[in-house]
Amino acid sequence: MGKRARTLLRILEEAVFPAGLYCVSCGSLIDKSRSYSLCDDCIRKFHWITGRTCEKCGKAMPDTSHGRLCYDCMQEDHFFVRGFSCLTYGLYERKLMMDLKYAGRGYLARIFGDMMFDRMESEIAGGIVSDAATGEAVRIDIIAPVPVSRGRLRRRGYNQSEVMARQFHRRWQDWALDREEAAACPPSAAGTALPASLSAPRFRPHLLHRTRETRMLRSLNPTERRMALENAFAVSPRERQALQGRTVLLIDDIYTTGATADACGQALLAGGAGAVYLLTLCSGGNRRPTDTDQ
Ligand SMILES: [Zn+2]
Ligand SMILES: [Zn+2]
Incomplete structure (x- = not known):
């Protein structure tokens, strides 16, 4: 378009x-x-994440902590390379997320998609992130949302993560177009192509699907969550070929224990993805050994 x-x-x-x-x-x-x-x-x-973050999952880290990783990520590795998040999940964030999911305010997802793009713009300009081992910029090939179950989709009418991801992708396309136009603007520089690393990835809303209905995770502890989500996601057969060796940016609304992101990441890697990155709108605070799981 x-x-x-x-x-x-x-x-x-x-x-x-x-x-x-x-x-x-x-x-x-x-x-x-x-x-x-x-x-x-x-x-x-709102609790905008602007300071230090966990280098793995992207949650905000208290200024007093000296480590690179949050408590959760020190305990357990993840099936994604790195995560990014816009907001820490607090009272006001929670209210808007509830409105989005249960009060039919689907248009909020578009606003959240804008927040996500603004959060990521400087990362995108720099080629998302540099690979920790090689220092090279990582190119994202595919953007895909975490799917909701059929039952929830029927009740809600939309997958909130998909609407966010769609708006995020649209902003990336506009951003790339603007840069292409700017690059082609002075006649002397005509024909200067945008580096491939900056062009918008493909948006694949149905890359993943749920293989079965799952329980609501809210009341479960981290171990129960992982068990409830075991093999709950799979790469859609039609998408399999295009996924081989590709880097995926997975988009979800909330990150707490990472159980959903990991279940999706695991399915993507099993389906042939080269690497998985994660972008969430909100993320839960750091969990300490004594904290109850959120
Ligand atoms: Zn972490
Ligand atoms: Zn207000």
Whole structure:
């Protein structure tokens, strides 16, 4: 789709889902210039991850900790190379996530997709991340959401992670187009192609599917979660060939114990993926040995 067609599509979407009239969190009147349709008060109340993070899962780390990894990641390795996250899951984040999942406010997922892209823009400009071993930039080939079960999809009408991933992907396409145009702008530089590492990956919303219905994870401890999710995900047969050796950026709404991300990562690697990276909107706080699991 060309840029003009996409702009048109966005204008149409805006007419259907007007953003920027009321704060999506508290409902107070705002103007269109406010980021993410949030009022200044609510923007301040959110727990944006801007400081130190766990180098493995991307959770915020307290300033007092000296290690590279959070407690969870010290205990257990993961089936993804590295994770990134926008927000620490607190009271306000929780309310919006509940609205998104259970109050039919599907348009929130688009706003969350914007947050995710803004979080990742500098990483994308730098080729996502450099490989720890070689120092080379890693190119993401495929963006894919964590799938929801059929039952939940029927009740909710959408997979919130898929809508977020779609908006994230769309922003990446726009970003790459803008850079391509800028690169081609001065006549002397005409024909300068965007480095392949910066072009938008492919979006594969049905790369993974659920092989069976699973219990709600909220009340389960980490071991129970892992057991509940064992072999619960698989690469869709049609997608298998295109996946071979590719690097996938997996997108999900919330990261707590990592059980879902790991079950998906394991399925992707078993299905032939070369590597898996993870991007989540919210992530739970650090778990200490004495903390109850969230
Ligand atoms: Zn507000
Ligand atoms: Zn971690």
